[in-house]
Amino acid sequence: MFKRLVSVSLIFGMLATAPPAVASACTPRDDLIERLQSSYAERLTAGGLQASRPVSTVIEFWGSDTTGTFTVLVSHPNGLSCVVASGTGFFQVMEEVKDPGTPS
Numbered sequence: 001m002f003k004r005l006v007s008v009s010l011i012f013g014m015l016a017t018a019p020p021a022v023a024s025a026c027t028p029r030d031d032l033i034e035r036l037q038s039s040y041a042e043r044l045t046a047g048g049l050q051a052s053r054p055v056s057t058v059i060e061f062w063g064s065d066t067t068g069t070f071t072v073l074v075s076h077p078n079g080l081s082c083v084v085a086s087g088t089g090f091f092q093v094m095e096e097v098k099d100p101g102t103p104s
Helices: 002-018 020-024 029-039
Strands: 025-028 043-050 057-063 069-075 082-090
Touching: 025 029, 029 069, 029 082
Parallel strands: none
Antiparallel strands: 025 082, 043 057, 057 069, 069 082
């Protein structure tokens, strides 16, 4: 769990410092989500609130096991979402479940 938290924190930290030019592809969130789902079979896999001034935003990580694509969005309270990253080779890190064993 700690490794997952650190990984997600690093990803969100890098996104928070992304140059504004990368976030120039903004469109209404509903339209963008419909396109991600219909064209790329992506689904919301992770997200978090980025508390910043003057307004907070939501960072969303969309990905597809079927197509192998991913998209990272920054969603604003005004209904616009901006694509800050996209690519291929999507994978999910599954947490290793340890067998608790039999108490002795």
